[in-house]
Amino acid sequence: MGRPHSVKDQKYESRLIGNRIFIAGVCILLLTVMLIGRMFYLQIIQHDHFTTLSRDNQVQIRPLPPIRGLIFSSDNVLLADNRPSFSLEIIPENISGDVEQVITRLQEFIRIDEQDIRRYKELAKKKRRFERTPIRLNLTDEEVATFSVNRHLFNGVDVVAGLSRYYPIGPNLAHVVGYVGRIDKDELANLDPSEYSGTTYIGKIGAEKAYEEVLHGKVGYEQVEVNSQGRVIRQLDTTPPESGKNVYLTLNVSLQNLAAVDLSGKRGAIVAVDPRNGSVLAMVSSPGYDPNIFVNGIDPAAYKKLMTSNDRPLLNRALQGTYPPGSTIKPFMGFAALNYNVRQLQDDTWCPGWFRIAGSKRPYRDWKKGGHGHINLTGAIANSCDVYFYSLALDMGINRLYTAMQEFGFGRITGIDINGEASGLLPSPEWKKRTRNQPWYTGETVNVGIGQGYLLVTPMQLAAATAALANRGVRVKPHLLAEVRDPVTAESTQFPAALNQSSITARDPAYWDVIINAMVEVVHGAHGTARSSGNGAKYRFGGKTGTAQVISLPQDMSVKKDIPEELRDHALFIAFAPADTPTIAVSVIVENGEHGNTTAAPIARHLFDHWLNVSE
Amino acid sequence: MEQRSLLQRLHIDLPLLIGLLVLCGIGTVILYSAGGHDISVIYSQIIRLCMAFLMMLLIAQLPPAQLERWSLSIYLIGILLLLLVLFAGTIGKGAQRWLEIGGFSFQPSEIMKLAVPMVIAWYFSERPLPPSIVRIIIACFLITLPVLLIRQQPDLGTAFLVAVAGFSVLFIAGIRWRLIGGIVSFAALSTPVIWYFMHDYQKRRILTFLNPEQDPLGSGYHIIQSKIAIGSGGIYGKGWLNGTQSRLDFLPERSTDFIFSVFSEEFGFMGFLLLICVYLFIIARCLYIALHAQHTYGRLLGSGLALTFFVYIFVNVGMVTGQLPVVGVPLPLVSRGGTSMVTLMIGFGILMAIHTHRRLLSG
Numbered sequence: 001m002g003r004p005h006s007v008k009d010q011k012y013e014s015r016l017i018g019n020r021i022f023i024a025g026v027c028i029l030l031l032t033v034m035l036i037g038r039m040f041y042l043q044i045i046q047h048d049h050f051t052t053l054s055r056d057n058q059v060q061i062r063p064l065p066p067i068r069g070l071i072f073s074s075d076n077v078l079l080a081d082n083r084p085s086f087s088l089e090i091i092p093e094n095i096s097g098d099v100e101q102v103i104t105r106l107q108e109f110i111r112i113d114e115q116d117i118r119r120y121k122e123l124a125k126k127k128r129r130f131e132r133t134p135i136r137l138n139l140t141d142e143e144v145a146t147f148s149v150n151r152h153l154f155n156g157v158d159v160v161a162g163l164s165r166y167y168p169i170g171p172n173l174a175h176v177v178g179y180v181g182r183i184d185k186d187e188l189a190n191l192d193p194s195e196y197s198g199t200t201y202i203g204k205i206g207a208e209k210a211y212e213e214v215l216h217g218k219v220g221y222e223q224v225e226v227n228s229q230g231r232v233i234r235q236l237d238t239t240p241p242e243s244g245k246n247v248y249l250t251l252n253v254s255l256q257n258l259a260a261v262d263l264s265g266k267r268g269a270i271v272a273v274d275p276r277n278g279s280v281l282a283m284v285s286s287p288g289y290d291p292n293i294f295v296n297g298i299d300p301a302a303y304k305k306l307m308t309s310n311d312r313p314l315l316n317r318a319l320q321g322t323y324p325p326g327s328t329i330k331p332f333m334g335f336a337a338l339n340y341n342v343r344q345l346q347d348d349t350w351c352p353g354w355f356r357i358a359g360s361k362r363p364y365r366d367w368k369k370g371g372h373g374h375i376n377l378t379g380a381i382a383n384s385c386d387v388y389f390y391s392l393a394l395d396m397g398i399n400r401l402y403t404a405m406q407e408f409g410f411g412r413i414t415g416i417d418i419n420g421e422a423s424g425l426l427p428s429p430e431w432k433k434r435t436r437n438q439p440w441y442t443g444e445t446v447n448v449g450i451g452q453g454y455l456l457v458t459p460m461q462l463a464a465a466t467a468a469l470a471n472r473g474v475r476v477k478p479h480l481l482a483e484v485r486d487p488v489t490a491e492s493t494q495f496p497a498a499l500n501q502s503s504i505t506a507r508d509p510a511y512w513d514v515i516i517n518a519m520v521e522v523v524h525g526a527h528g529t530a531r532s533s534g535n536g537a538k539y540r541f542g543g544k545t546g547t548a549q550v551i552s553l554p555q556d557m558s559v560k561k562d563i564p565e566e567l568r569d570h571a572l573f574i575a576f577a578p579a580d581t582p583t584i585a586v587s588v589i590v591e592n593g594e595h596g597n598t599t600a601a602p603i604a605r606h607l608f609d610h611w612l613n614v615s616e
Numbered sequence: 617m618e619q620r621s622l623l624q625r626l627h628i629d630l631p632l633l634i635g636l637l638v639l640c641g642i643g644t645v646i647l648y649s650a651g652g653h654d655i656s657v658i659y660s661q662i663i664r665l666c667m668a669f670l671m672m673l674l675i676a677q678l679p680p681a682q683l684e685r686w687s688l689s690i691y692l693i694g695i696l697l698l699l700l701v702l703f704a705g706t707i708g709k710g711a712q713r714w715l716e717i718g719g720f721s722f723q724p725s726e727i728m729k730l731a732v733p734m735v736i737a738w739y740f741s742e743r744p745l746p747p748s749i750v751r752i753i754i755a756c757f758l759i760t761l762p763v764l765l766i767r768q769q770p771d772l773g774t775a776f777l778v779a780v781a782g783f784s785v786l787f788i789a790g791i792r793w794r795l796i797g798g799i800v801s802f803a804a805l806s807t808p809v810i811w812y813f814m815h816d817y818q819k820r821r822i823l824t825f826l827n828p829e830q831d832p833l834g835s836g837y838h839i840i841q842s843k844i845a846i847g848s849g850g851i852y853g854k855g856w857l858n859g860t861q862s863r864l865d866f867l868p869e870r871s872t873d874f875i876f877s878v879f880s881e882e883f884g885f886m887g888f889l890l891l892i893c894v895y896l897f898i899i900a901r902c903l904y905i906a907l908h909a910q911h912t913y914g915r916l917l918g919s920g921l922a923l924t925f926f927v928y929i930f931v932n933v934g935m936v937t938g939q940l941p942v943v944g945v946p947l948p949l950v951s952r953g954g955t956s957m958v959t960l961m962i963g964f965g966i967l968m969a970i971h972t973h974r975r976l977l978s979g
Contacts, residue, residue: 009744012745013744013745013912014912014915016745016746016790017745017788017789017790017907017912017915017916017919018907019790020787020788020789020790020919021788021903021906021907021915021919024784024787024788024903024919024922024923025900025903028896028899028923028926031926031930032892032896032930035892035930035933035934035937036888036889036892038933038934038937038939039846039880039885039888039933039937040885042843042846042847042937043846043847043849043850043851043880043884043885043888044850044851044885046847047847047848047849047850047851049847050843050844050846050847050848051847051848051850053844053847053848054844054845054847054848054860054861057841057844057860057861057864057866058860058861058864058866225860225864226864227863227864227865227866228841228864228865228866229865233864
């Protein structure tokens, strides 16, 4: 037991407690001042800082991707379109139950394969639960209808309309127009990330890639207020996107389609240019492929099939295929002979059917077994006499030959406005020394003289060179872009002829007439190698056949039957029409087509008939 | 006999009542904004407020002497209920805090917020002050037992407030400064030394012990958003219902623990000063009542309750302004929530009882 209550000193206790209450009051005041100080610091001193943070929290800037420009041909055919496409999209937040189950139920109505599911899961990982993620792209109309009827069974699943690139012409134009595809990592590294912040697709090859900047347009932005989960609450401000501009190509689709049909089932390339301004009228590489399968990511199996096909459909033969020009080089050689004063027009060469370099035993055969007898330049071109050109090349020498051929653009890219062009190969002693560390042999000059040996050209180079011949030396740079037009304002920028390349000057302009006449003889002369193709033409045109060896057969072996198809000679033909005022120059190459006159020349005639009919 | 006014007959202290009404008014206004502009939230809050004021009024009728006699019994019942919670409580939000009795669920830990200061005040008032060392040790035990039981639920916030309520009475009872100083300096000195000798996993365990309910990343984010809300409020605030941090869900628990951030964002520094003035007025009135109480029990309990009330405010504001760790302490009478509000109002009822019954006696 403690002391009794009566002992308690009431006054002392009340003073003690009073003191403590006073101290407590002071403490409370001091701590309150601390709180006020803290609030002053946050709300007044740091106010600007936190205001910025608050705004960053609240306002988000979202890109509005522009609509990609369309691509048209010069004859106003739509080559690359933005088609409404429907995709099936899931908002995970809104679905009832498990995503897997929903997908399984969806599969009763709509085809959803493993790849779709894989892509969905990958995309869904990066998105919020209230954001849409596509489970199927490019629904067919039928699928859209089927789903719409059953829509009530699927909460949180919707058909969403968007724009998807579509190439109506498909394979015939795949190599020229190219295609778009999803932006990959490498491309991302080289892009202006703000310009592409809302864009899914980018031009991968062809005109789609070359004119990416024009086609893409300018990105727009919207400022939106978002909550902490990133859900948009309301829109604050918008800067609309600027649609990409429409691009008009110089191509003529009717000519292009005709050329594609003529090459169908074959491997080869056709290039047609307008010699007056360099406009590429047709550019076909066969076989083609469907560019549409690349747009939304090609199926690996389909891609593998394209990559491993022996026909190599992905190769753009018109720009990237390099072939020995064979006899199509002869008109160019002929011009060089006159211009460099190596031969005169009336100079005869004796053709016994073979040629031999003095002091060498090796014979170089003419395609005609018995030989052409006495033959001059015109005859040599019209009849494609090999011996004349063996002898000419030998007399000209490789260095002059090199310079002359370079003037026509061989050995260099033409500079056409789409990527991936090959430069071919115009050999020289210097080149051989550099790349193989071997001396140049005279025999090699002889081979180059008839377009064999090391010499390689692309169909585009051949067409450009033919145009230069037809133009009497005026060289034009081939180009595909004709016009850029703003889809909204219709403001248009025309791209005129690019005559910026050095022209070929003849010592005597009559030399051009000699060569052009000789080429007319090829198709219209009594002995011309392509006379069957000139039959019945309402106009005169010039041409030159060519046959390029794929493998080197022994010179004494002339029987070429029983050779596997892929080892047979390539058939070539270059031509321009009409002969006196040319408006079209073509090069045709049919791989393993054996004879220029039977395989390649009729195609050129076919194109000319169509073109000259069209342009009248 | 002088004529007694209605207020006196109802045992109501007018200044305290006015202060509380103003505070609850402010609370209701900001709750409308914090609760997502949902009027039903306001209705239920007003119903709770009415019930809480009714409880205050009922308690105010009891003479303090009666409360003093019941102190120990209430405390023991509270301990019993806490033990019951541990073994048979309802689990909610990952903690075992509620007891279901006849369809009602309540938190026995709330009782302890009042029972602990009551029992300490009772224990100290029957012997002369200042208390002896032995009595202080016994008092510490009386405080620590329920605190540990509540910590076990786990409910760190309530455990902390119960401890504060008990030790406030201990402080007012006049334990010697030497003792206070000794304990504080010993704790301050030993903490870093102990910390230094601990393994990392032990340190982590201590940290989770101190703050078991929040993961560091989560609470860190909450504090950042809370500071943004307060700081962006500036001098005059963004205006009522215009706080972007709260409206757009950046603030966590914005109608309960973080309601102060909503208030500061919308009403700014000026609003804060007004709020703190109302709080200080209420505390000052409580201390005044305690100072003028007739018996030691009333003085100890009254000032203990006033101090606890301030600690509520200080910890909540300190927490949302990022100066104290996040413990679940609501802003008194402003945060939404029934039980703690009723407890607080019973506390104010006791204070009114201390004051009004004294007058009766002296009159």
